[in-house]
Amino acid sequence: MPRIDDVARLAGVSTATVSRALRGLPTVSEATRSRVLEAAAQLGYIASPSASRLAGGKTRSVAVVVPRITRWFFATVVEAAEDAFHQAGYDLLLYNLGGSEHERQRLLHTSALYKRVDAVMLVATPLLADDFASVTGLKLPGVTVSSGTRVPGWPSIRIDDVAAARTATEHLIGLGHRRIAHISGDPSDELAFTTHIDRRQGWCQALLAAGIEPDAQLDVEAEFTVAGGGRAVAELLRRGAPPTAIFAACDEIAMGAMAALRQAGLRVPADVSVIGIDDHDLAGVVGLTTVAQPAAEQGRLAAATLLRPLTQDHGPVDDTVILPTRLTVRESTAPPRAH
Template identity: 75%
Template sequence: MTKIDDVARLAGVSTATVSRALRGLPTVSAATRRRVLAAAEQLQYAVSPSASRLAGGRTGSVAVVVPRITRWFFGVVVEAVEDFLHEAGYDLLLHNLGGRERNRQRLLRTAALHKRVDAIMLVATPLRAAEMSALAALDLPGVTISSGTEVPGWPCVRIDDVAAARTATRHLLELGHRRIAHISGDPDDELAFSAHLDRRRGYQEALRAAGLRPDPALDVESSFDIDGGTRATEELLRRGDPPTAIFASCDEMAMGALTALREAGLRVPQDVSVIGIDDHALSGVLGLSTIAQPAAEQGRLAAKMLLDPLAGRSPEAGMSTTAAPVILPTRLVVRESTAPARAH
């Protein structure tokens, strides 16, 4: 392996100068820089990351923590973040909690992050007090995506979950529905993030605004995925007097609902309307009405907000670290799964 001394010798300069030239520092004359680059090129030199990290203190890596990479939102976010990070020359260390408590513990109670990364991105990962202080002890910059997962001093990118849920529910109300159920993820779940709670709030607000009283019998919690949607809907149907519409906290739950309704012999949307939140890649295929949220854009923006300060760039106006969360817009997408309520 060729190292920096080899390049220095060939270029006829010191290793300090090689280091500076290769990193593009301004304190190197054009001629010297040219010679160094030529020598490095000729020797196929590549800096040793370990040595550079030890000496320089920067790792050039970012940890990205997601609950489940297999779920639509997290996959899309990670894809956007990965692209942005690599474009900027950073490595991405992936941490997928996978719904396992031990994974959370491993992440924050062991040295999984200690001196391994320059910054942390937490996606929909709410922290307990002990975890929060472990994180604070790391003393790293970071950013969060999704509501209810804020970390003091870190910027946050998200949508307005309350508004999204309100819009979804209002869509059903405008179609004439009155018995509107809500299915969502279990807040006791280790992976719970309070987007659930916000979405429930939006649902209830919309009902009240229409003069309806939220009915606990029409509000079922399960896991925040396809199976959870199926189970929640089955439970809903077991309770008798089924709703004429279901607002699911996310598209994956809505998809589970579609399955359960079909199994129960109920037609969508003739018997029951269904709407979710996300605009999952398969929502179009399923004809699922939904509230679209910009997943890739949230990832890209969060990555930018994370790296700009590291690069010495000051955050853009409106993106200040201490400011309120950056809220990205959502929009109603009406497909075939929602239709007017039938007259009684």
């Protein structure tokens, strides 16, 4: 493989000039630049990334950290971000925590990211108190997506989870429901992962505003997955009389809940209404009413936010963006049956 001095020799210039010409720096005459470009093309020259990185101190890479790439929201965010990063010429290093606390620690505390990337995008990554120091200690631009995480000084792209949950619950209340269950994450979670806390809060707020006391019997924990939704419904039914409606903190839970309800002989929405948050690709297929959030948009925006300090040399940005959600009514919600 040709190296930079091969190109320099062929073009009759120094390696410094080759480097400058190829990177499009302005301090190269047009004549020289075209001679260099031609020589490089002729030789099929590609600069060695490792050498450029070592000499230049920039990796042109970003780390994207997600809990589970197999979940709709994260895959959608990553897809949009990937596009933006590659268009800008950045490599994307994917880190899938997979729910492993060990992985989280390894990534955040062993300086695994040190000199490996120029920026970090944390998607719904739970952070403990001392994680913040590690992450900030990287001295890199960062962005968080989804309110699950918030790093002081980093911009955050997300929706208003409390409001989204309120919207969902109000939709059920508006249909006439009073016994409205809530399925979401573990409230006692020590990790500073606030998504499910916020969504539970929205549920409470909406109920209280309607004069309904939130019932602990109707508040169930679950993993944010289809299987989690199924298990939560089983638990709900075990506890006694089923609710007339369920607000699930995400569509995957909601879809798992719908399936479990049907399996238990309950009809959706005739016996139990179900609403989620997301607008998952398959929400339409199962007729799930949901509060839609713009996942791809969040990925795109987060990438753009991260690229700004990298590609220009403006100071650090701190523009937190809260994107709108939208109630999307389908067939899984209806008024409760008259007794």
